[in-house]
Amino acid sequence: MTQTIAIIGGTGLTELNGLTMHDVHDMHTPYGAVSTPILEGSFGGARLLFLSRHGRPHKIPPHKINYRANVWALKELGTTDVIAVNAVGGITSRMATRAICIPDQIIDYTYDRDHTFYDGSDGKVVHVDLSYPYTEALRSQLVEAARLAGLPAINGGVYGATQGPRLETAAEVTRMERDGCDIVGMTGMPEAALARELKMGYACLSLVVNPAAGKSKGVITIKEIEAALASGMTDVRAILAAYMERFAGK
Numbered sequence: 001m002t003q004t005i006a007i008i009g010g011t012g013l014t015e016l017n018g019l020t021m022h023d024v025h026d027m028h029t030p031y032g033a034v035s036t037p038i039l040e041g042s043f044g045g046a047r048l049l050f051l052s053r054h055g056r057p058h059k060i061p062p063h064k065i066n067y068r069a070n071v072w073a074l075k076e077l078g079t080t081d082v083i084a085v086n087a088v089g090g091i092t093s094r095m096a097t098r099a100i101c102i103p104d105q106i107i108d109y110t111y112d113r114d115h116t117f118y119d120g121s122d123g124k125v126v127h128v129d130l131s132y133p134y135t136e137a138l139r140s141q142l143v144e145a146a147r148l149a150g151l152p153a154i155n156g157g158v159y160g161a162t163q164g165p166r167l168e169t170a171a172e173v174t175r176m177e178r179d180g181c182d183i184v185g186m187t188g189m190p191e192a193a194l195a196r197e198l199k200m201g202y203a204c205l206s207l208v209v210n211p212a213a214g215k216s217k218g219v220i221t222i223k224e225i226e227a228a229l230a231s232g233m234t235d236v237r238a239i240l241a242a243y244m245e246r247f248a249g250k
């Protein structure tokens with residue numbers, strides 16, 4: 001089977017420059033509109049798709065993203081593996097601003113999102129295993145790609161997915177830390193579960209752009225987030241390029 005890699009870009013990564021994308025897919029899905037038309041290119045022996053999760057320009061807040069439409073459209077286009085990029089807050093001390101984490105677990109604190117393709121509307125009850133929400137082989141390749149790019153990533157960590165769009169309270173972050181979360185973001189779920197339901201590989205590159213609420217002296221400012229995003233996404237792009245070079249279509 002030809003590998004088709006889909007990159008879902010998050011905040012700070014609405015475009016993939018440097019790669020020639022020769023097709024644009026304006027997808028219509030049974031679940032409604034996709035965040036943006038999906039771009040297609042190729043690299044080595046692999047097909048590459050790119051979808052900007054928040055729209056292009058960035059205009060869809062995390063709780064309004066149509067995760068089902070996005071994931072369904074990627075599957076429909078033949079995606080075998082999804083690399084999801086997201087910006088997160090750092091909870092535990094190893095998750096300093098500008099660190100890149102490749103998480104291995106998730107806790108879902110989101111609510112009111114359309115979070116499954118198996119919603120019972122067709123009279124079927126399906127329970128999908130999500131013990132290990134990220135695909136281990138893909139995770140290891142991303143860890144290796146980061147090493148090759150000279151930007152070692154943190155291998156493993158628990159992603160706490162919150163509803164947003166507001167940031168958390170300090171007490172919520174303390175509770176999340178007690179729960180075992182290392183990072184906090186608003187887009188990790190239901191995306192990972194939906195990818196599993198449609199049997200695609202899925203792993204995340206999570207860029208830490210601020211200390212989570214209560215983890216630094218002051219309040220969280222958009223200015224600090226934007227500064228970390230600007231420099232950190234350059235690192236994320238380098239890791240993606242190293243991944244494509246080393247692993248795509250191999």
Ligand code: HPA
Pocket residue numbers: 087088089090162167168184185186209210211212213
């Ligand atoms: N909390 C939730 N989502 C985020 C944060 C945060 O601190 N930073 C970037 N995305």
